[in-house]
Every structure is written in C-alpha cells, then in structure tokens.
Amino acid sequence: MTCPPLPALGPAPPGADLRDHLPALEPDRTVSDWGRSERLESLVDRTLYGFLYHYWFRCEVEGIEHVPAAGGALLVANHGGALPPDASMIAKAIREEHPRPRPLHFTIEHWFKTYPLLGAFVTKLGGVPAHPANVQRLLTDEGQLVLVFPEGAKGTEKLYKDRYKLRRFGRGGFVEAALRAEVPLVPVALVGAEEAMPTFAQLGLLRRLTGLIYVPLAPLPYLPPKFRLRFLAPVATDRLGAAAADDKGLVQEVADEIRARIQDALVDMLAQRRSAWV
Amino acid sequence: MGRRVLITGLSSFWGGRLAQALERDPDVEVIVGVSPEDPTCELGRTEYVRVGTHHALLRRIVDAAAIDTVLDTRLVVDSAQASRRAAHEANVIGTMNILAACSGPDSPVRKVVVKSSAHYYGCEPDDPAYFDETMRRPHPPRTPIERDIVEAERAVRAFAERSPKVSVCVLRFVDGLGPDLVTSHARLLGLPAVPGILGFDPRYQFVGEDDIVGALEFAARRDLPGTFNAAGDGVLVLSEIASLLGKPFAPVLPPLGTGLAAVAARRLGIALPAEMLAQLRFGRAVDNRRLKAAGYHFRTTSRETVLAFAEHLRVRGIAPRAGTGYQYEREVEEFLRRSPAVRRGSGAA
Numbered sequence: 262m263t264c265p266p267l268p269a270l271g272p273a274p275p276g277a278d279l280r281d282h283l284p285a286l287e288p289d290r291t292v293s294d295w296g297r298s299e300r301l302e303s304l305v306d307r308t309l310y311g312f313l314y315h316y317w318f319r320c321e322v323e324g325i326e327h328v329p330a331a332g333g334a335l336l337v338a339n340h341g342g343a344l345p346p347d348a349s350m351i352a353k354a355i356r357e358e359h360p361r362p363r364p365l366h367f368t369i370e371h372w373f374k375t376y377p378l379l380g381a382f383v384t385k386l387g388g389v390p391a392h393p394a395n396v397q398r399l400l401t402d403e404g405q406l407v408l409v410f411p412e413g414a415k416g417t418e419k420l421y422k423d424r425y426k427l428r429r430f431g432r433g434g435f436v437e438a439a440l441r442a443e444v445p446l447v448p449v450a451l452v453g454a455e456e457a458m459p460t461f462a463q464l465g466l467l468r469r470l471t472g473l474i475y476v477p478l479a480p481l482p483y484l485p486p487k488f489r490l491r492f493l494a495p496v497a498t499d500r501l502g503a504a505a506a507d508d509k510g511l512v513q514e515v516a517d518e519i520r521a522r523i524q525d526a527l528v529d530m531l532a533q534r535r536s537a538w539v
Numbered sequence: 540m541g542r543r544v545l546i547t548g549l550s551s552f553w554g555g556r557l558a559q560a561l562e563r564d565p566d567v568e569v570i571v572g573v574s575p576e577d578p579t580c581e582l583g584r585t586e587y588v589r590v591g592t593h594h595a596l597l598r599r600i601v602d603a604a605a606i607d608t609v610l611d612t613r614l615v616v617d618s619a620q621a622s623r624r625a626a627h628e629a630n631v632i633g634t635m636n637i638l639a640a641c642s643g644p645d646s647p648v649r650k651v652v653v654k655s656s657a658h659y660y661g662c663e664p665d666d667p668a669y670f671d672e673t674m675r676r677p678h679p680p681r682t683p684i685e686r687d688i689v690e691a692e693r694a695v696r697a698f699a700e701r702s703p704k705v706s707v708c709v710l711r712f713v714d715g716l717g718p719d720l721v722t723s724h725a726r727l728l729g730l731p732a733v734p735g736i737l738g739f740d741p742r743y744q745f746v747g748e749d750d751i752v753g754a755l756e757f758a759a760r761r762d763l764p765g766t767f768n769a770a771g772d773g774v775l776v777l778s779e780i781a782s783l784l785g786k787p788f789a790p791v792l793p794p795l796g797t798g799l800a801a802v803a804a805r806r807l808g809i810a811l812p813a814e815m816l817a818q819l820r821f822g823r824a825v826d827n828r829r830l831k832a833a834g835y836h837f838r839t840t841s842r843e844t845v846l847a848f849a850e851h852l853r854v855r856g857i858a859p860r861a862g863t864g865y866q867y868e869r870e871v872e873e874f875l876r877r878s879p880a881v882r883r884g885s886g887a888a
Contacts, residue, residue: 279828281832282831284772284840290779291779292776295742295774296742296776371665374665374821377737377739381738381740390665390666390667392666393667394667394669394674395669
C-alpha cells in the first residue's frame with residue numbers, strides 16, 4: 262500500500278514562535294530528550310576519550326576560538342578512516358580547549374539506528390540521526406552545536422591511497438540547514454584520522470554476506486598517529502537570511518567554498534607535518 | 540444556548556472520563572454518549588444510547604438531539620485490545636460511518652474532534668527525532684493498526700475538505716499511561732522487569748490520563764481546527780523508564796527474530812503487538828509544541844507520568860481502584876434521570 266501525499270487539514274495554528282514552547286529542563290534527569298546519556302558520556306569521556314585524546318593521538322588544536330561560545334553553530338569536518346574517531350576527538354577538543362565547553366551533537370546515518378548496541382551507544386554519546394528536521398531543531402530551536410560530515414560514508418570507505426582527498430559534499434543539505442537556522446558554519450580540518458585506521462581494501466564479498474555497509478581491510482585497534490585539528494574561521498552564513506536556503510545555486514556555492522577551505526587547510530597541514538606519528 | 544455534544548466510545552476510558560469532565564461544564568447543555576458496550580464509569584447527566592457505529596442510526600440521534608459537537612474517542616490504537624478484524628471495523632468503517640452521520644448540507648454538526656494516535660507516524664530508522672504535524676511518515680504503514688489509523692485519518696481529512704462549515708480537529712496522542720488505562724504498554728511496564736530488545740534503548744513519550752482527557756476537553760471547547768500532537772513534555776529512553784519505575788531493565792528480546800520471540804512471549808501471557816515491537820526497536824517522539832502554542836498546558840511531563848504510574852504499581856492490589864465496582868444498570872440510570880421522584884439540582888445531578 263502506498264501513501265499518497267495528503268492535503269493539509271485546516272489552517273496551521275497561528276505562527277507563534279515555537280521556541281517559547283520547548284520543554285522545560287528536568288534537573289533530575291541524566292538523559293536528554295535526544296537520548297544522550299550524561300553518565301555514560303562522562304564515563305567514556307574520562308576514560309577512553311581522555312586516553313585517546315591526550316596519549317594515543319596527542320591532539321593538537323588550533324583556532325578553537327572560532328567555535329562560538331553561545332547559540333547554534335554547524336561544524337563541518339572531513340571524514341576518514343574505517344571506524345573514524347574524528348567526531349569524538351572534535352567533541353573532546355571543544356570540551357578540553359574551549360573557554361566555555363559545550364556539548365556537541367554529531368549527526369549519524371540512519372542505518373546506525375538499525376545496528377543493535379552500536380546505535381544505542383552512539384546515541385547515548387550524542388549522535389543524532391542526520392535528518393534535516395533534527396539538525397533544524399538543534400540549531401534553530403535549541404541553539405546547540407552540531408557536527409556534520411558531509412562526505413558521509415563516502416569519506417570513511419575510501420582507501421588509504423585516496424587519503425585527505427575530500428569526496429563530494431553530499432547535496433549541500435547541511436548548508437541549507439545552517440542558512441535556514443541563520444547560524445554560522447565552522448569548517449574543521451582534521452589530520453591524522455586517515456592514518457589511525459587506514460583502509461587498504463574493501464572486502465565486497467564479506468560485505469554482501471554480512472549485510473554491513475562496508476567491510477574494510479584495516480588494522481585494529483587504532484594506530485597512533487598524531488592528530489591535528491584546525492577550526493577555521495566561520496563562514497558568515499547567518500547574515501544571508503533564511504530565504505537564502507531556497508536558492509539552490511547559492512547553497513551549492515557555499516558548500517563548494519567550505520569544501521575548498523577544508524581541502525586547502527588539509528593540504529597546508531599535511532605540508533607542514535614532518536611525520537604522521539610524532 | 541449551550542453546547543450539545545455527542546461522544547462516541549463512551550464505554551472506553553477516554554469517552555467515559557471525557558463525559559465526566561464535560562458534565563462539570565455548565566456551558567455544555569446536552570451530552571449524549573454512544574457505544575456498543577455499557578459505560579464503565581459513573582455518569583450524571585450524560586444520556587447513554589447503546590448503539591454501534593451504524594450511520595443511519597447515528598444520524599437520527601445527531602439530528603434529533605441537534606448535536607453541534609461530535610467527539611470521536613473510539614479509535615482502537617492497541618492491537619492487543621481487539622482482533623485485527625474488529626480493529627479494522629472500528630477504525631476504518633466506524634470512522635467512515637460517524638463522519639457520514641455528521642455530513643450533509645443540513646447537518647447541525649459544526650465541530651468534530653477525533654482522537655487519533657502517534658502510530659500514524661510509524662517507527663522507522665530514518666524517522667526524524669521529533670515528528671511534527673506536517674510531516675508524513677517516510678514509509679507506508681507496516682502493521683495493521685497503523686494502516687487503519689492512516690486510513691481513518693485520510694477519511695477525516697476528506698470529510699474536512701468536503702465540509703468547510705465544520706471545524707475538524709485531530710489529536711494524535713502518544714502512548715497513554717495511568718492507573719485506569721489498560722494498554723499493552725501499561726502491562727509491559729507492570730512486569731517485574733521491563734523487557735526490551737537487546738542492543739536497543741528506544742525513546743519514548745507518554746501522556747498522562749489527565750492530559751488525555753484535558754486535551755480532548757480543550758479541543759472540544761476551543762475552536763481548534765487542524766491536527767495536533769498530544770504528548771507530555773520530555774522524551775525518555777526505555778532504560779530510564781525502568782529506573783524510574785524502580786525495576787531492572789531486561790533487554791531479553793533478541794535483535795534478530797524478534798517477531799518469533801514475541802510469539803513465544805504471547806504464549807507466556809505477555810502481549811507484544813507488532814506496532815509495539817517497532818517502538819521497542821526504534822522508538823518515536825513527537826513535537827507537542829503546536830498544541831502548547833494553541834494554549835493547552837500539559838499537567839504532567841512524560842517523566843512525571845511514569846513516576847505517577849510507578850506509585851500506582853506499588854500499591855496495586857492494596858489500594859482500591861477508583862471506579863471499580865461500578866456496574867451500569869439501565870433501569871437504575873433511567874430512574875435517576877427520568878423519575879419525578881428524584882430530587883434534582885442539588886449535587887447529585
């Protein structure tokens with residue numbers, strides 16, 4: 262049975278600002294409305310993330326001041342490595358280096374929700390399914406920080422020989438979301454993740470047998486490259502106005518510009534680093 | 540002149556409590572309740588007619604009593620409560636009949652309120668974290684109850700378009716929870732441990748009993764055309780619900796072959812209907828802000844609803860249940876309403 266589009270039922274309620282009607286905080290709760298668990302997050306943060314951040318990847322952060330201290334902002338980063346540790350390290354960098362540490366929500370693909378344990382775990386750590394409405398609500402209504410990887414799985418399934426070559430930036434949906442929410446876009450360039458778990462080959466047969474999205478031939482656990490994170494100057498999309506989100510040409514232009522900026526920063530950072538490991 | 544109200548599904552929790560609430564309102568002049576079964580709660584001035592959803596009979600009642608407001612509370616939203624065929628009959632055919640009884644150029648009806656369910660949206664992995672009223676479900680319905688609800692709402696929409704004079708309001712309720720509500724979820728949370736599917740911790744919202752009645756009453760009183768989600772504030776996860784209830788969270792259902800496990804559980808007396816399995820896997824939440832913006836104030840949040848339910852579970856079997864022991868006796872009710880021997884106007888009425 263198919264579901265044809267249904268006509269709207271009566272006029273919508275008067276255009277009141279729905280932001281005034283967000284649920285109040287309930288201080289006794291340790292789980293957010295998005296399913297994020299404060300307790301699990303702080304446990305993982307103190308143990309695994311702390312270890313990876315300080316000792317294993319020895320993260321080096323530049324430009325943390327480009328992350329706004331209040332209000333919504335969309336962080337856009339490159340994606341790489343078979344099981345990328347980049348989202349957690351960016352979140353940790355904000356928590357460690359930022360003068361006003363803020364929680365970061367990162368978007369995950371829908372199939373995460375179908376994988377037992379993994380999906381629940383990632384949600385508890387701040388993952389939010391990459392639905393435009395979710396990004397919209399987080400940015401506009403709740404004024405939160407959201408991290409997106411516009412390359413998506415195309416970034417993580419690429420082979421080691423293609424490292425740091427940015428893939429296509431989706432269809433520009435993330436730019437649309439930021440424009441509509443009138444929040445700044447902060448590009449983030451991250452060097453090191455591609456060496457942490459390089460993919461040497463994709464095992465197509467195993468992928469088909471297991472039904473996973475991809476089965477990479479990659480070392481486990483993480484190798485210890487040095488991570489370098491650079492937060493770039495925000496792209497002032499907040500001044501273009503919400504109507505700009507409907508201009509597909511402008512959206513693609515902004516997406517391409519952000520992609521170019523991240524690519525340039527990656528090339529610059531790679532040129533400066535003497536070794537991937539120290 | 541006061542309002543003249545018809546409530547369908549008077550024997551259900553929703554219909555009965557709504558009638559009780561409207562009886563307290565002096566602006567409501569006449570309350571007529573219909574349902575195929577006898578009422579289950581004590582009613583004062585509500586007139587009860589034992590009738591199903593036959594449209595010709597309903598139309599005669601509507602016309603004869605000059606009903607201006609129809610409150611349809613009869614939708615079956617839990618497939619454990621009725622057989623598939625009975626649910627389809629009530630939800631799809633019943634809704635069609637009730638709408639047919641309210642249509643026509645000379646119909647006195649000016650307002651229809653339909654109780655629907657958040658099952659309208661379904662539960663899928665690519666759902667938004669909050670459904671708002673304008674969103675369509677990303678996939679066609681998978682379970683019979685969802686299919687029925689989608690079809691019933693489609694009939695309501697078609698009716699709203701055909702009858703511009705009638706103000707139509709659809710309220711999509713999330714799962715209700717409370718001492719007097721018998722639902723599959725209430726039974727599930729009443730078990731010694733809260734079962735779940737291994738590896739999943741779904742997001743859940745609940746609406747309290749008072750808010751179910753309150754939102755329906757609000758919609759009945761105000762001119763509120765359109766569709767509105769009704770859910771308590773806040774979204775919980777299942778493990779959090781278990782800890783609020785003071786029970787262990789037991790993810791005992793396997794992530795693969797959950798349907799088979801549900802069949803086995805049914806043998807053990809634990810009903811896990813198909814639409815609930817989808818909820819236990821992917822969870823669902825709706826955006827309740829439009830109803831709040833329209834002026835309704837939810838009395839309890841999802842968390843408070845679960846806490847109140849936990850209190851009820853602790854004294855279940857000890858404290859007497861409100862409203863039990865009530866037995867509808869037609870002759871007694873007729874006597875109380877019609878006999879000149881009964882003194883009216885002082886409290887009892």
